[in-house]
Amino acid sequence: MTAQDSINDYWTGRAPGYAEHQLRPERLADDTAAWSEVWSSALPATPLDVLDVGSGRVASVLAGLGHRVTGIDLSEGMLEQARATVKDVDFRLGDAVAPDLPAGSFDAVTAAVLEEAGLTGVTVTPLTAIYDLDQKYGVAPGHDVQTQYLITGGI
Numbered sequence: 001m002t003a004q005d006s007i008n009d010y011w012t013g014r015a016p017g018y019a020e021h022q023l024r025p026e027r028l029a030d031d032t033a034a035w036s037e038v039w040s041s042a043l044p045a046t047p048l049d050v051l052d053v054g055s056g057r058v059a060s061v062l063a064g065l066g067h068r069v070t071g072i073d074l075s076e077g078m079l080e081q082a083r084a085t086v087k088d089v090d091f092r093l094g095d096a097v098a099p100d101l102p103a104g105s106f107d108a109v110t111a112a113v114l115e116e117a118g119l120t121g122v123t124v125t126p127l128t129a130i131y132d133l134d135q136k137y138g139v140a141p142g143h144d145v146q147t148q149y150l151i152t153g154g155i
């Protein structure tokens with residue numbers, strides 16, 4: 001079993017609880033508004049073809065902003081949850097490391113967690129509104145309230 005297989009199994013096992021936590025009704029409207037603001041500030045308003053990797057919640061927000069979104073993930077369980085709860089997104093099994101998609105077919109690539117990717121002109125913006133929501137509503141069991149960042153860059 002590869003490390004990626006272990007990661008995929010971990011997320012498939014966690015998928016139902018993760019989705020339940022992400023979709024908590026008391027927080028959903030505030031979260032959607034705050035994340036819509038985050039992604040509106042990062043992307044042009046013109047509808048784009050966006051590839052969301054490790055997909056789910058981000059894809060949902062981007063589709064709500066009018067973008068044409070394809071979401072790839074390697075966890076069947078996370079894809080199942082995403083397809084059940086997010087409309088208007090083309091969710092597919094796919095590897096963020098080597099997406100099996102034609103080069104140049106997307107205007108932007110997004111991810112909830114982005115590692116060093118050789119980008120230029122990188123900007124890092126602390127997401128204070130999300131931090132405030134985490135303080136107000138709490139975070140997933142086993143996690144701490146901590147600042148998340150919007151990271152943008154070009155190629």
Ligand SMILES: C[S@@+](CC[C@H](N)C(=O)[O-])C[C@H]1O[C@@H](n2cnc3c(N)ncnc32)[C@H](O)[C@@H]1O
Pocket residue numbers: 004007008011022053054055056057058072073074075078094095096097111112113
């Ligand atoms: C923190 S979760 C984020 C889920 C989703 N972005 C959201 O906001 O609901 C990380 C996701 O990355 C996925 N992932 C991990 N390695 C991946 C890879 N190599 N290619 C695609 N997805 C991957 C996991 O299966 C998991 O669904």
